Amino acid sequence: MALFDLPLDELRDYRSASAEPEDFDAFWAKTLQEAREHELDARFEPIETALKTVKVYDVTFAGFGGHPIKGWLTVPAWANSPLPTVVEFVGYGGGRGLPHTHLLWASAGFAHFVMDTRGQGSAWGGGGETPDPVGSGPAFPGYMTRGVDAPENYYYRRVFTDAVRAVEAARSHPLVDAARVAALGGSQGGGITIAVGGLVPDLAAIVPDVPFLCDFPRSTTITDRSPYREIGNYLKTHRGHTADILRTLSYFDGVHFAARGRAPALFSVGLEDQTCPPSSVFAAFNAWAHDDKKIEVYDFNDHEGGGPYQEAAQLRWLPSHL
16 A cells, blocks of 8 residues: 555644543543542462463453453563563454563563453454453444443443553562553554553653554544444444544544653554554654654554564663663
8 A cells, every 4th residue: 555644744743633522631530530449459370381581470450340351461580679661552353362472571671561451352363361341332343432422431441441550550560660661552552552651640651553543533534444444334324423423532532642641752653554544643643742752654564564673663762761
């Protein structure tokens, strides 16, 4: 796919037209307050693996509604004191997978906490183990329109809350240096990372790659590729509800979380990305409030972005911030 979005010089100045709800901060403060009424109850069970260079813990903690959320904590086998830590969120349809697929960050000397995404984990990778016990009204297949009738019901209200609690769970472990925690993820995981960056005020850094869940008004109209197309397909049936749905989505738009970002950030974008259009990524990057921010641009890449080249960039950039 050739370039289809704005030219790069225009992308660097692009700003989203997404309207921020007046009660955005109050909505999220109430949501997190309600979640914290449940004990975090973070449990770390060491598991046996054939891996010799790392130790792995099977994690369970209480997320939105007190629901049990799974994860993995992987640390270098030699670790005996608190480490800088990466908390990772995974892409759309994936789950926490299997422990041996998460070796990069522990190999680089970090503690690595990966969160299972509720209700997902059955589209690719090694699977997930966290159900979403909350139902919803009529929805298009996928996750994008589950509970989209109201912000209080929307699926990503639960996921973003789980993610904040994942940071809290990671920080509760004795091998995690709570002052040196970064959030990281690609695609959906990148969108979750941006949300966490706006909701957790004292992260050391965030690292979103080709992030999803940004600039909904543009993303839902400029691309016909899923998952954004799920919203268009829903509205194709539920005619006349566009304004209501965009209002719900505005509470979950990465652009508005980015405006509250207080940590250094390393973004990435693929200029041929039809899944997460470049303008939507730049909308979040340009809105990111912290001055220490950088974006890696991959001119001829689709949603795979920088792949291993971006991992190398992260390995160079992150140690100086943790």
